[in-house]
Amino acid sequence: MPGPPSLDPRVPARPRRRSIASVNAESRDGIVPAAARITQTDDRQGGAAPAANYRTVALIVACAMFMENLDATVLATALPTMAHDFGVRAPEMSVALTAYLLALAIFIPASGSLADRLGARPVFRAAIALFMAGSIACGLAPSLPAMIAARFVQGTGGAMMIPVGRLVLLRSVAKRDMVSAMSWLVMPALVGPILGPPVGGFIVTYLDWRWIFWLNVPIGIAGILLVGRFIADVREPSAHPFDGRGFALSALALGCLLSAFELASRSGGRRIAAALIVVGGLVCLLYLAHARRTAHPILDLSLMRVPTFRVSVLAGSLTRITQGAQPFLLPLMMQLAFHLSAAQSGTMTVATALGSFGMKGLARRILRRFGFRSSLVVVGLLGTTSYAVCGLFRPDWPLPVMFGVLVVSGFLLSFQFTAYNTIAYDEIGKERMSAATSFYSTFQQLMLSLGICTGGAALHLSMMARGHALPEFADFSAAFWTVTAISLAAVVFNARLDPHAGDELSGR
Numbered sequence: 001m002p003g004p005p006s007l008d009p010r011v012p013a014r015p016r017r018r019s020i021a022s023v024n025a026e027s028r029d030g031i032v033p034a035a036a037r038i039t040q041t042d043d044r045q046g047g048a049a050p051a052a053n054y055r056t057v058a059l060i061v062a063c064a065m066f067m068e069n070l071d072a073t074v075l076a077t078a079l080p081t082m083a084h085d086f087g088v089r090a091p092e093m094s095v096a097l098t099a100y101l102l103a104l105a106i107f108i109p110a111s112g113s114l115a116d117r118l119g120a121r122p123v124f125r126a127a128i129a130l131f132m133a134g135s136i137a138c139g140l141a142p143s144l145p146a147m148i149a150a151r152f153v154q155g156t157g158g159a160m161m162i163p164v165g166r167l168v169l170l171r172s173v174a175k176r177d178m179v180s181a182m183s184w185l186v187m188p189a190l191v192g193p194i195l196g197p198p199v200g201g202f203i204v205t206y207l208d209w210r211w212i213f214w215l216n217v218p219i220g221i222a223g224i225l226l227v228g229r230f231i232a233d234v235r236e237p238s239a240h241p242f243d244g245r246g247f248a249l250s251a252l253a254l255g256c257l258l259s260a261f262e263l264a265s266r267s268g269g270r271r272i273a274a275a276l277i278v279v280g281g282l283v284c285l286l287y288l289a290h291a292r293r294t295a296h297p298i299l300d301l302s303l304m305r306v307p308t309f310r311v312s313v314l315a316g317s318l319t320r321i322t323q324g325a326q327p328f329l330l331p332l333m334m335q336l337a338f339h340l341s342a343a344q345s346g347t348m349t350v351a352t353a354l355g356s357f358g359m360k361g362l363a364r365r366i367l368r369r370f371g372f373r374s375s376l377v378v379v380g381l382l383g384t385t386s387y388a389v390c391g392l393f394r395p396d397w398p399l400p401v402m403f404g405v406l407v408v409s410g411f412l413l414s415f416q417f418t419a420y421n422t423i424a425y426d427e428i429g430k431e432r433m434s435a436a437t438s439f440y441s442t443f444q445q446l447m448l449s450l451g452i453c454t455g456g457a458a459l460h461l462s463m464m465a466r467g468h469a470l471p472e473f474a475d476f477s478a479a480f481w482t483v484t485a486i487s488l489a490a491v492v493f494n495a496r497l498d499p500h501a502g503d504e505l506s507g508r
Contacts, residue, residue: 324451355410
């Protein structure tokens with residue numbers, strides 16, 4: 001049955017329901033599935049990889065993203081040691097982190113357009129190669145300026161890996177397998193920041209900090225080979241003209257905002273952060289005016305007219321406030337308030353990663369039984385509550401109990417992002433998939449950075465109000481409850497989902 005016409009008048013109506021249902025029906029009837037038909041067509045054109053199981057595709061994409069997420073948090077642990085080697089003060093090393101964020105802000109919006117014009121597979125493979133080249137340059141950097149330049153190159157590759165990797169998965173996996181595939185994909189974003197501190201502490205203590213970057217080389221080489229072997233080269237036949245003016249405006253706006261969020265979480269950088277937020281906000285207004293006059297803007301705001309995409313972006317953004325703040329607040333509380341060693345703190349934070357792994361096999365069953373709306377409402381409440389409990393942690397709590405709370409929190413948060421990342425594309429046609437992944441990834445990165453800023457600001461304000469020179473338990477409680485209160489608002493948007501939204505994705 002033909003689906004409803006596109007919500008965007010610029011996009012022609014398409015038989016969405018027919019194309020979705022045909023994948024399932026043809027697979028059951030023994031007819032060649034849609035993904036296989038694409039692959040065969042590409043084989044005749046001489047450029048495709050053989051068809052692969054969706055788990056294989058998901059794991060290849062997830063490994064690339066894990067490499068990126070782990071690298072970012074491991075580096076934060078090594079900054080004091082790197083500063084000593086470069087002969088600079090430790091606060092000056094923050095520029096190395098900001099350079100990476102700046103590259104993300106500039107190039108994430110352009111990733112979808114590049115994938116449409118050049119093909120998702122070659123762009124994804126080039127992104128891994130660029131990230132690996134940047135890693136090698138970081139490992140060889142003799143000075144801070146060289147490290148800043150290398151981190152910018154690394155961030156350019158990372159900006160392509162985030163949305164293009166998701167696009168590769170969306171174009172390679174049948175809708176009936178999307179929930180399971182996304183459960184693999186969300187784990188790097190959750191596990192990487194958790195494993196980063198203990199891995200970084202081990203490398204800095206027992207090896208050389210340059211090994212942080214050398215480790216990316218074998219992973220990157222394996223990724224390039226696996227992408228060429230298992231991922232088909234599927235691209236849009238008619239790519240839209242590149243929006244150069246929108247690219248410049250979005251790069252300036254997002255660069256200012258992301259840099260501001262990063263600086264705001266650090267002492268001494270709040271005045272500059274405030275100025276950057278003002279500039280970024282003004283440029284955002286200029287971009288909005290530009291997007292209304294452009295047929296195919298680089299960040300297509302008309303996607304927010306799609307109900308499931310809109311809910312996923314809004315509710316997911318609020319929930320990512322907690323996701324961004326948690327890896328910042330939890331290790332800080334464990335070391336400063338509980339006086340645990342870096343190794344002990346790292347062991348505790350691994351609990352969240354264990355919870356994420358435990359979710360992988362259950363997400364599809366839960367969604368099939370209860371649907372997206374009910375599951376997100378209930379799990380959203382439970383997940384927010386579980387992270388709020390972290391604000392009650394005190395020295396008289398047994399460590400196994402706190403570990404158990406973090407396992408449950410990781411499970412619930414991982415489930416939410418599996419559901420958000422899946423339902424977002426339920427009503428998005430293939431001709432707008434690349435624009436949707438760029439848009440979604442941009443907001444994802446923005447809100448993760450905002451989460452760190454919010455957690456840091458709440459902690460700082462509580463210390464000022466109580467006159468504490470160093471953060472105490474009450475200050476950490478205030479910070480945890482602030483970020484979870486913001487995430488709690490996501491439940492309001494989740495409740496607006498249609499009761500049958502995503503039923504075809506979950507097999508309900």
